[in-house]
Amino acid sequence: xxxxxxxxxxxxxxxxxxxxxxxxxxxxxxxxxxxxxxxxxxxxxxxxxxxxxxxxxxxxxxxxxxxxxxxxxxxxxxxxxxxxxxxxxxxxxxxxxxxxxxxxxxxxxxxxxxxxxxxxxxxxxxxxxxxxxxxxxxxxxxxxxxxxxxxxxxxxxxxxxxxxxxxxxxxxxxxxxxxxxxxxxxxxxxxxxxxxxxxxxxxxxxxxxxxxxxxxxxxxxxxxxxxxxxxxxxxxxxxxxxxxxxxxxxxxxxxxxxxxxxxxxxxxxxxxxxxxxxxxxxxxxxxxxxxxxxxxxxxxxxxxxxxxxxxxxxxxxxxxxxxxxxxxxxxxxxxxxxxxxxxxxxxxxxxxxxxxxxxxxxx
Numbered sequence: 001x002x003x004x005x006x007x008x009x010x011x012x013x014x015x016x017x018x019x020x021x022x023x024x025x026x027x028x029x030x031x032x033x034x035x036x037x038x039x040x041x042x043x044x045x046x047x048x049x050x051x052x053x054x055x056x057x058x059x060x061x062x063x064x065x066x067x068x069x070x071x072x073x074x075x076x077x078x079x080x081x082x083x084x085x086x087x088x089x090x091x092x093x094x095x096x097x098x099x100x101x102x103x104x105x106x107x108x109x110x111x112x113x114x115x116x117x118x119x120x121x122x123x124x125x126x127x128x129x130x131x132x133x134x135x136x137x138x139x140x141x142x143x144x145x146x147x148x149x150x151x152x153x154x155x156x157x158x159x160x161x162x163x164x165x166x167x168x169x170x171x172x173x174x175x176x177x178x179x180x181x182x183x184x185x186x187x188x189x190x191x192x193x194x195x196x197x198x199x200x201x202x203x204x205x206x207x208x209x210x211x212x213x214x215x216x217x218x219x220x221x222x223x224x225x226x227x228x229x230x231x232x233x234x235x236x237x238x239x240x241x242x243x244x245x246x247x248x249x250x251x252x253x254x255x256x257x258x259x260x261x262x263x264x265x266x267x268x269x270x271x272x273x274x275x276x277x278x279x280x281x282x283x284x285x286x287x288x289x290x291x292x293x294x295x296x297x298x299x300x301x302x303x304x305x306x307x308x309x310x311x312x313x314x315x316x317x318x319x320x321x322x323x324x325x326x327x328x329x330x331x332x333x334x335x336x337x338x339x340x341x342x343x344x345x346x347x348x349x350x351x352x353x354x355x356x357x358x359x360x361x362x363x
């Protein structure tokens with residue numbers, strides 16, 4: 001026979017259970033308890049303690065109350081974990097962040113590697129000494145945060161004299177192509193100063209000729225005194241550079257100089273349209289080219305004339321700007337014919353090398 005309360009097998013005729021003490025065969029109601037069933041198939045008997053019956057938990061030898069407390073604590077921990085991100089999601093987010101950081105690093109390295117001055121550098125050197133003044137070129141820089149004029153050479157001047165000096169850039173060229181520059185380096189008497197020789201030519205961003213700087217040439221001035229031409233090699237391989245040379249028939253060709261009409265810019269600035277010319281200086285000296293008075297279809301037009309300096313064996317552009325207001329008042333737009341005169345002269349002596357009329361007809 002078996003105990004109706006705990007299921008323990010008892011000898012036939014037993015009146016009380018030897019395990020749980022329950023009366024056998026009596027009218028005492030039997031409490032139904034959902035008890036864990038071990039692998040053997042029989043329920044785990046309860047434990048009597050202090051006159052009370054305590055059910056065992058899921059682990060052998062573990063009282064019910066301890067098991068319940070542990071289950072409650074474990075349930076709380078699971079509840080707290082459920083508020084956070086699942087482990088798999090955290091791992092996925094970490095992988096995505098690492099991948100994004102790696103991509104950003106590769107992009108930055110690639111941009112730097114293919115930047116305009118990648119691999120280009122100049123040797124720190126004294127580029128001009130005159131009297132008590134010495135000018136040193138320190139480094140070639142590219143300012144990626146500058147929207148305009150990002151290229152410059154850092155210069156340092158040492159003035160051991162008793163008079164303040166002001167150093168400017170008389171003319172400059174990159175890859176033997178003339179460029180506009182900006183430099184005003186004020187050096188106090190008996191002191192030093194640093195300044196930036198900035199490349200300010202607006203066309204530098206348009207011409208592929210300036211994608212790599214293999215050389216930078218310039219002439220410095222201190223008042224009326226000029227330096228010799230300074231040429232700084234950047235270490236990059238010299239390459240053939242092509243720029244638009246204008247029409248097939250030169251306006252002037254002789255004395256080692258070629259001048260040709262290049263193009264016009266109808267919307268050059270608020271002041272008015274610009275007319276551009278191409279020039280080659282194939283001589284061993286600096287030359288200057290300046291424009292004279294301008295007329296459009298026989299009407300004199302005010303404008304901003306040019307007076308550009310070209311270093312030896314360089315080429316580039318020069319342009320003048322016409323007064324749009326007068327062009328509109330005289331009904332001269334669009335442009336049909338422009339007449340002016342160019343003078344080429346030697347800046348060292350001021351003597352004229354040649355002068356030539358210029359007549360540009362538009363179709």
